[in-house]
Amino acid sequence: MxxxxxxxxxxxxxxxxxxxxxxxxxxxxxxxxxxxxxxxxxxTKKFDHLVLGPAAGRGLPNRLQCQGVKALNKTPFSTPSRTLNVGHSIAFVTVFTIYNTPNERLSNLVTVVGNASYSKSERSMAILNVFINLIQETMPQSNVIILTDPQSDLSVHQDSVTIYPIKGEYSRDKLMLQRIKSYITFLKTRLAQLSQKLEHTTHYIFTDSDIAVADELGHIFDSYQNFHLALTFRNNKDQPLNSGFIAVRGTAEGILRAKVFLEEVLKVYGSKYMKASQMLGDQLALAWVVKSHPSFNARRFTKAQPFIEDIGRTSVLFLPCATYNWTPPEGAGQFHGMPLDVKVVHFKGSRKRLMLEAWKFFNSFSDISDMLCLVLSSGRTKYDF
The missing domain is CATH 1.20.5 (Single alpha-helices involved in coiled-coils or other helix-helix interfaces)
Structure with missing residues (x-):
């Protein structure tokens, strides 16, 4: 072929x-x-009720163990009767404002708990009230101070709560920037008052209004005697510090050093992170001020252990978020459970509905550990705002 x-x-x-x-x-x-x-x-339809699942951290040591919403190992919470040293007290300080829009009650209803519905401003006020209520449950001797826009129609009728108007720009896109400015203004006024040599010392804890204080926090000031300002940290390279919890020792030196530190943060915020002024700019500025200090070792953020470091002339106590700024899981398997010694739960972002659900549960059963099991088991399955 x-x-x-x-x-x-x-x-x-x-x-x-x-x-x-x-x-x-x-x-x-x-x-x-x-x-x-x-x-x-x-x-995907959002649920109008909690969807519970297995609690993260099952079988792990030093983690809250739950059977449904029943805590199997109770968290070692302090009794509400514990107080600070004689002559000392704590005040929680938060920045809060509401944005009223025409006819919002008719156009922005959100089903929250059972048959209750809220406009956006009513929903914000409900969260603020839960914030206050839980503080009064776990730390009944403390006070709450709300820094707000003088134009804000804000009325809170609860004992031990003070409304403190501070002029500024409270628009949504500038609120994080204004929060730092309001903190500084508040500290300036407190510093001026201390010139009167008052015998009583009030320590301050600046927080977001979407946190739940699950345990007494006075031990921070008793156990760590030499810090001026405390921040919470996590093992996150770009955003290791969370601005939702800042503690300030109420002495003249503590307030002065905290004010100077926050003024430096504000300066960095304005020069480097204005594009992030609506969100995260303050946290980025905090991290820059801390990490740019020559002697600071950022590897210390990888271990969830408290430590003290001098940043300039300010002695800063770094507290792990796992205990003092813990955030509920956003989905199954993303977290290794809840530490047994958790003291502050931060309902960031779209977790705020869960904060209201947790308070409703606590109101019915009056058990912090079981309430935390509800939070841990929720899984955040599309029921949020």
């Missing part, structure tokens, strides 16, 4: 394939790219 005849037949068969293969690939790619757009989108 002539070998050239065999080659000729081979090429006759191959040529159509050469032309058909690109066409086949094009059809395949078109099919792949068009399938998601052409197929009906799955609509």
């Amino acid at each position: 002539n070998p050239f005849v065999g080659w000729r037949r081979f090429f006759v068969l191959l040529c159509p394939l050469v032309f058909l293969l690109p066409l086949l690939f094009s059809v395949f790619e078109l099919h792949q790219s068009s399938t998601p757009a052409d197929s009906p989108k799955k609509i």
